[in-house]
Amino acid sequence: MKKLMMTLAVAGAIFIAPEVTEASVKMGDRGSSVETLQQSLASQGYNSSSNIDGVFGPKTLAAVQAYQLSNRISSPRGNFFGVAGPRTLSSLGVSGGSSNSTAASSSSSSSNSSQSTSVAGASSSSSNSGVISTARSLVGSPYVWGGTSPRGFDCSGFIQYSFAQNGKSVPRTVAQMWNAGSRVSSPSVGDLVFFETRTGPSHAGIYIGNNQFIHSGSSTGVTISNMSNPYWSRTYIGARSL
Known part of the structure; x- marks a missing residue:
């Protein structure tokens, strides 16, 4: 028992x-x-x-x-x-x-x-979540100079594709995106963050929150990076809302 x-x-x-x-x-x-x-x-x-x-x-x-x-x-x-x-x-x-x-x-x-x-720290545009979702689905895509498709992206081609898949047209080059966007003091989810890797705005990514951004890097392809990384924090020049 x-x-x-x-x-x-x-x-x-x-x-x-x-x-x-x-x-x-x-x-x-x-x-x-x-x-x-x-x-x-x-x-x-x-x-x-x-x-x-x-x-x-x-x-x-x-x-x-x-x-x-x-x-x-x-x-x-x-x-x-x-x-x-x-x-x-x-x-x-x-x-x-x-x-x-x-x-x-x-x-x-x-x-x-x-x-x-609006959600704190996020854009009020409902399309932004779709842009981020599309961008995340492309992680691992290779870097290709001038690339504009999942077979290969450069940084601006990746951004343009992610927005286009959600019905929003953005300029083709980083410099054009910088000029077309509205300046913001700090980025919200869905805003673009810009870096001066050469003279002037020369690299950009999509801010996804938690001090992170998603972008197509020449040595990494589409990946998620932290803005506190010494290289990115040193070259960061500002954010724009499109």
Whole structure:
């Protein structure tokens, strides 16, 4: 009898595990908790505003994985890579990431807020999240001088392509982008950041938040870099909003 009671106790401890899963939003889930997650990812530039439908599909999975990688929450080697668990949800500000039901309860207010106000540190243009999503999907594309397609980009070709895929036309060269943009004192998500690697504005990228920008570097191809990097901080000359 004593052994039977111990066996039941162990079984009970194992049975508790699904409660951890309930505090997560994952592939295949549907409903307001997923919609809230999608809205939060979009506000950070990791999800397209057109992908807010309450269905956790491949696009949402990719957005969650990109967010987890950028914020060092998980990686492809992690057991929960692509699962929006408590840590991911809390980082996104989704009701502390306590549970799906908690996330769902905030869906309505989050939706109303996203429609009426700008997210702090982000552009009010709904197209910016789409631009960032497109740009992120191109990470790894090679650098090609004069390149304007995923087969190869130069820095301005990459920016022009990312915006064009979201219905916005921008000039072709870095100098033209610099002249066409409106000066801002500090960049918001979706703004362009410029660097003087040669005389005048000669390199540019798209600001994605958290002091990071995405760009096509001559030695790296499309990649994400930190503006605090000594080289980029030394050559940075300002930001422009298009």
